[in-house]
Amino acid sequence: MAEKNRRDEDDNDRLDDETIDDVVDDDADDEADEPVGRGGTATRERTKADSADSRPKTRTEGRVGIFGRLARFFREVVAELRKVIWPTRKELLTYTAVVVVFVAVVLTIVAGLDYAFARAVLWVFGGSS
Secondary structure (H helix, E strand, C coil), rough: HHHHHHHHHHHHHHHHHHHHHHHHHHHHHHHHHHHCCCCCCCCCCCCHHHHHHHHCCCCCCCCCCHHHHHCHHHHHHHHHHCCCCCCHHHHHHHHHHHHHHHHHHHHHHHHHHHHHHHHHHHHHHCCCC
């Protein structure tokens, strides 16, 4: 029984060592991808296989008609609208009241400034009062 426990402990230690080695190897691989002597973001150079996948499609490949594009557009619109968090009735009334009060305050400020500037211009240029 004691020998089995020792074997299990050795296996666990070996697994831990392998895990640490894997992490160290991954870090070394990341550093190897970074360009030497240049600042900025590290990027990998593209291989020929990568660039072949990103080549522009010819006109005949993947050509979708106008109705297919419209259908895809409406499907995407519906999908986005499902993600929206719609306000409750109470929230909607609160937001509406806040907007109406804010617009009324700004309207009052602008009207007051307009009246003040109009009176000032008439006073400066001698308009009839």
